[in-house]
Amino acid sequence: QVQLQQSGPGLMKPSQTLSLTCAISGDSVSTNSAAWNWIRQSPSRGLEWLGRTFYRSRWYNDYAVSVRGRIAINPDTSKNQFSLQLNSVTPEDTAVYYCARGPCSGTSCYSMDVWGKGTTVTVSS
Amino acid sequence: QSVLTQPPSASGTPGQRVTISCSGSSSNIGINYLYWYRQLPGTAPKLLIHRNNQRPSGVPDRFSGSKSGTSGSLAISGLRSEDEADYYCVAWDDSLNGWEFGGGTKLTVL
Numbered sequence: 001q002v003q004l005q006q007s008g009p010g011l012m013k014p015s016q017t018l019s020l021t022c023a024i025s026g027d028s029v030s031t032n033s034a035a036w037n038w039i040r041q042s043p044s045r046g047l048e049w050l051g052r053t054f055y056r057s058r059w060y061n062d063y064a065v066s067v068r069g070r071i072a073i074n075p076d077t078s079k080n081q082f083s084l085q086l087n088s089v090t091p092e093d094t095a096v097y098y099c100a101r102g103p104c105s106g107t108s109c110y111s112m113d114v115w116g117k118g119t120t121v122t123v124s125s
Numbered sequence: 126q127s128v129l130t131q132p133p134s135a136s137g138t139p140g141q142r143v144t145i146s147c148s149g150s151s152s153n154i155g156i157n158y159l160y161w162y163r164q165l166p167g168t169a170p171k172l173l174i175h176r177n178n179q180r181p182s183g184v185p186d187r188f189s190g191s192k193s194g195t196s197g198s199l200a201i202s203g204l205r206s207e208d209e210a211d212y213y214c215v216a217w218d219d220s221l222n223g224w225e226f227g228g229g230t231k232l233t234v235l
Contacts, residue, residue, distance in 0.1 A: 037224070046127060047170070047213055049224035064223050098169055102224075110176065111160040111215050111224060115169035
C-alpha cells in the first residue's frame, strides 16, 4: 500500500523559499510506473496542480505556467522522497500543499491516485 | 478562472440521482481522459472515477462517469447524506502541458 508522508514548515515570511518534502513508502521515486506531483489548494485559487517529476531513463519535470520560473521539484533517491521548492513566496502562495502519485503505463500518465495528507502553509509578514 | 468549468453547487434529496457536469475544450477533455475526485472537509481529494468511467476498487457503483466531446459528467444515484462533499473534475491539458482542475461543485443532500 503506497503512502506519502509530507513534512515542512507551516509559516513563512514573504520573499522566503518554501520547501516541502514528501517521503514515499510502498513505491519508489525512481519507478517507471509513476509521476510524483505537487498540488495546492486555497479558497481563492481552488485546487491547482504545480508540477511533477518522473524517471524514464533520466529525470523529467513539468511545471504549471503559473509558477514556472520560481518552482523546482526534485527527487531524492537516497531517501526515496521528492521535494518542492517555491521561491519568492507572497501571501498569494498561502495554501494547503499536497504531494500525490500519478500512475503511469508506458508513455501515458494518469491522474493522481494516492495523496499525502496536506501541509498548511501560511505566508505572512 | 478554471480551465474546466463546473457548476458551483448541486443538490438532491436522499435516494435521488444527481449529475455534475464538467466542460472543457479540445486541448483537455476533448483528447484526454476525464477524472473525478471527492473531497470531504479537511481531507485530501479522493479519486472517484478514472479514465472517464472507471471506478477504483472500493468505490460503489452508485458513482458513474461519462464523457462526450469536450464535456463530461459525474452521476450519483441513490443519493446518501454522506455524499455531501465537494466534487472536482480533472483532465490533462496538452496546450498547457499540465493537469487542470475544475473549480469544484459543492453537493448538498437536502
